[in-house]
Amino acid sequence: MRKKAPDIPGLVEVARLYYESGLTQEMIAHALKLSRPGIQRMIQAARDLGIVTITITDPLDRTAEVGRRLQATFGLDRVIVVPSVRGDADATKERVGEAGASYLDEILEDAVTLGVAWGTTVRAVARALHSRRMKRLRVVQMVGELGLATEASETFRAIADRLEGQAIALPAPAMEKNPAIRRSILQSAHIQEVFRILREANIALAGVGPVSSEATIVKRGQVTEGVMRRLAKQGAAGEMNTKFFDTHGRPLPAMNAQIIGMELEDIRRIPHVIAVVSDGPGKDVAVLGALRGKYINVLVIDELLANQVLAKGTRA
16 A cells, blocks of 8 residues: 655645744644644654754854864864763764764765774764765775774774775784884885875874873773873873874874874875864863864864863963
8 A cells, every 4th residue: 555645735834833823733723624633743744854944043052152263273174063961971972973974974075085093083973974975985094903903994994884985904003013023014015005095185084082091092902001101201192093292293203103004294284184072081182282283174072172172272
């Protein structure tokens, strides 16, 4: 049995009476000689079909103003600030991920090379991306594998799958302390080819990590708490793509030399670098360092962290 097509003119009429004229469902039912439950179903159908859309405008929403101030202070191309979920870091991260996915969807075009770093907020972007087919899209892993976990490869592959793009892996450990082994890996023809493709990237998607025992790379066992404490004493403020920098955004060569991934100087040359960041211990200092280093030109951030970064940045 074929499903009955919706009565669009009838739904529009009911929607106008309810939303524009302010009539109650009971009044509309009486006027149109229909049942009240029937009117209720028609109002819901009008929303489900997109005849009625609802926009909530919060006159106290200060996110746009914070975004404008961050953009002006640090010379960014775009800043997207999302409301923080008080007391729920995971929910806040998901909001930032959704905003990052929406922005990425807005700017992506065919024949683009997209570099993807690793981070839990970048993973939130991957989860929130809508499926679509992109022609001649290359999605490239920007840093090697993080220990036993496979999140680095899972993240960039998830994005490639959602966009039907070509996934190009960086098949190497993220960290290799032995100089001879590291040199051998970097001299591999395949690794050199991946880095060549990365240098052609039009867009990069990355997180910004803090120098903290709470950092994801510590929790995943890639860097020990002792190393983090040592890095903090050396002036480290944060990391992008597991490459560390100080409060002024200057790279820390001794540590970064051990990391097999795209260098900060090369990331800076990418025309469109999107950083997605949500609040956490030490994140304000890390984001401030990344901004001062000019590694970012688009920032997607939650309101609480945005205000912290702005307060620190304008005091300095």
